[in-house]
Amino acid sequence: MNRRQLLTAGAGLVMASAATAQTRFRDLPDAATYDSPDTMVPPRPGSGPDYNPVVTLNGWSLPWRMNGNVKEFHLVAEPVERIMANGMMARLWGYNGQSTGPTIEAVEGERVRIYVTNRLPEHTTVHWHGMILPSGMDGVGGLSHPAIPPGKTYVYEFDLIKSGTFMYHPHADEMVQMAMGMMGLFIVHPRDPAFMPVDRDFAFLLAAYDIDPGTYIPRVATMTEFNMWTWNSRVFPDIDPLVVSKGDRVRVRCGNLTMTNHPIHMHGYDFEVTCTDGGWVRPEARWPEVSIDIPVGAMRAYEFTADHEGDWAIHCHKAHHTMNAMGHDLPTFIGADKKKLAQMIRRQTPGYMPMGTAGMADMAEMSMELPDNTVPMMSGWGPYGPLEMGGMFSVVKVRDGIADNDYSDPGWYENPPGTQAWEWTGELPDHARNDSPDTILTPRSHLHKG
Numbered sequence: 001m002n003r004r005q006l007l008t009a010g011a012g013l014v015m016a017s018a019a020t021a022q023t024r025f026r027d028l029p030d031a032a033t034y035d036s037p038d039t040m041v042p043p044r045p046g047s048g049p050d051y052n053p054v055v056t057l058n059g060w061s062l063p064w065r066m067n068g069n070v071k072e073f074h075l076v077a078e079p080v081e082r083i084m085a086n087g088m089m090a091r092l093w094g095y096n097g098q099s100t101g102p103t104i105e106a107v108e109g110e111r112v113r114i115y116v117t118n119r120l121p122e123h124t125t126v127h128w129h130g131m132i133l134p135s136g137m138d139g140v141g142g143l144s145h146p147a148i149p150p151g152k153t154y155v156y157e158f159d160l161i162k163s164g165t166f167m168y169h170p171h172a173d174e175m176v177q178m179a180m181g182m183m184g185l186f187i188v189h190p191r192d193p194a195f196m197p198v199d200r201d202f203a204f205l206l207a208a209y210d211i212d213p214g215t216y217i218p219r220v221a222t223m224t225e226f227n228m229w230t231w232n233s234r235v236f237p238d239i240d241p242l243v244v245s246k247g248d249r250v251r252v253r254c255g256n257l258t259m260t261n262h263p264i265h266m267h268g269y270d271f272e273v274t275c276t277d278g279g280w281v282r283p284e285a286r287w288p289e290v291s292i293d294i295p296v297g298a299m300r301a302y303e304f305t306a307d308h309e310g311d312w313a314i315h316c317h318k319a320h321h322t323m324n325a326m327g328h329d330l331p332t333f334i335g336a337d338k339k340k341l342a343q344m345i346r347r348q349t350p351g352y353m354p355m356g357t358a359g360m361a362d363m364a365e366m367s368m369e370l371p372d373n374t375v376p377m378m379s380g381w382g383p384y385g386p387l388e389m390g391g392m393f394s395v396v397k398v399r400d401g402i403a404d405n406d407y408s409d410p411g412w413y414e415n416p417p418g419t420q421a422w423e424w425t426g427e428l429p430d431h432a433r434n435d436s437p438d439t440i441l442t443p444r445s446h447l448h449k450g
Contacts, residue, residue: 101184214371
């Protein structure tokens, strides 16, 4: 065989291989979409390895199909419209009709094939954050592989060699694409269903946006001045509650793709951190907490047993992260008397309302005219009045007797008699007061012998 024959034969092999590949990948899996802002509870798998699906707050899990022994998914990177809260829509970039994108769920030991179609106006990639996989599948544009051009589809294929809590996001023009909402969760369930089992498994991603009141598109060059702090690109009062049946073992998975850390605090319980994006935490390495600080670019999962009925707040403990559309340059008027000034302004602007003289809580009760496509800074009502919250806030609702697959809102909890704070109208005891700047030692109480 001469050199020309060898090259011709080699070309024939390449063409035959390409034809085989085209036949094999001729039909893409359906690119499912979901544009509702409501939580979609995924069904338990009807075939293959069994697992308890995660419930993505105000999100959904991406459908898949089996192609031989490979589980196939289809992600579409595209512009989306996300309802952040009733009365506010943001024009973002995401996947399959949503920001954040759909949760990908699979099982340890499975091989996955993920088709990524790019419908953005620029190139993109997908990085599988925390996954152990071949270098060429890592999704760093220009390093792992060429970036995916607009209109093209690339295929990522790898084995899931460990279980845990992971996420995906672009590694191409990151400042723009992540600021526009491109991110999603990737959950790998243990091969053994008896390992780390829970009854309810919730998941959400933290994202921050800078969207001026009355506008629709985030300012992507923002570094610190964010005003919309979101879970799965939703803000309170329209983040769904975490509904739990009394006695359930509960896991909460949370990932941080903002530019700052977030101390997530849950009322009514202590819990243990059981998983990070690096893997499961050994039992002897866990410790009790009521708040877990989630660094930038990290995942954390914690667990608790739902023994205490009630409505329990869960939120970021940075106070300005539980507000919406917050102005950064508001002057402080606490203690100032603005009555005369307000009267003068009302002559020119009827209906003017001064704010901040006695704090900002009055904003939660005011019915103020706002620009279109803007939600109040503090919002949401509970059974006893305004909650004065926004942003990264929700409620864990623990009730007795909730059905296994029921995640519907059970309404507000009614505290049993004698278990709720009440107004005191009787005589008050003398209250201690210390005006000294010096340290005062509290004396030991006298021991009384009976």
